[in-house]
Amino acid sequence: MLRAHDPSEIEWDGEVFERQHRGDLAEQRNEPPLDLLGDRMSASRAAVYGFETKCHPDQQLEAACLRMTPAEYVTALKRLGVGRFIVLRRRNYLRQLVSFEMGWRRGRWHVPAEETLEPQAVAIDVACCGVGGVKRPVVALFEQMDRVYRDTDNALGDQPTLRLWYEDHVEAHPREAYLRIAAYLGLTPIDPKPRYARTNPGSLSQVVTNHAEVEDALRGTPYAWMAME
Helix, strand or coil: CHHHCCCCCEEECCCHHHHHHHCCCHHHCCCCHHHHHHHHHHHCCCCEEECCCCCCCCCCCCCCCCCCCHHHHHHHHHHHCCCCEEEEECCCHHHHHHHHHHHHHHCCCCEECCCCCCCCCECCCCCCECCCCCCECHHHHHHHHHHHHHHHHHHHCCCCEEEEEHHHHCCCCHHHHHHHHHHHHCCCCCCCCCCEECCCCCCHHHHECCHHHHHHHHCCCCCHHHHHC
16 A cells, blocks of 8 residues: 555565565575665665565574564664664464465465455464464464564664554554554555455354364463454
8 A cells, every 4th residue: 555655755665575585686685685675775766765574583584584683673774774663463363373374375475355265274283383484382483473572662662663453453444554654654645445355354263174273272371362253
């Protein structure tokens, strides 16, 4: 939705490090990631330059990419001149895990809004699962996700930060998140249409084939409620 703005107003560069890792940015494939980011920031002619990072250590902060903790990453971004941050979280980690599993199996992480996907169900291996390259028991995974967000919040400290929740600001009405971000960045709001649809809109009991096993694994933990939605 941000990309619907005039490119002189904002350049939203998406997941720069993921594109480099995949080889999409062929000429910069072997450039140190933060050098690549700095080059793209310097080359931008837009009033606002923005990009996205998945902050979990098993994804773009992992050894194969940035090799940084959230605190180290925030410090590095500040040195590059990043002055504003947006943190988008999901409350329900189980739904996030299911979305990851579906994207991995389909080989597609985004679904165009006009496309109807065939229903798909997945099984969650409660002893060995993850949202990146490293697998661990489901409760340990969710505990790690909690730590990552705590570490990120601590690293950001008093930096200007807009905090959004997927369930509150994106799930039902993506324009809500867009309007908050536009206001935060000083953009004049327009009326862009969402380009993508949800990838797993069904209830968890419908899309998780071993739902009872997942419930059992989460029972008695702070994450038990996540299997009930």
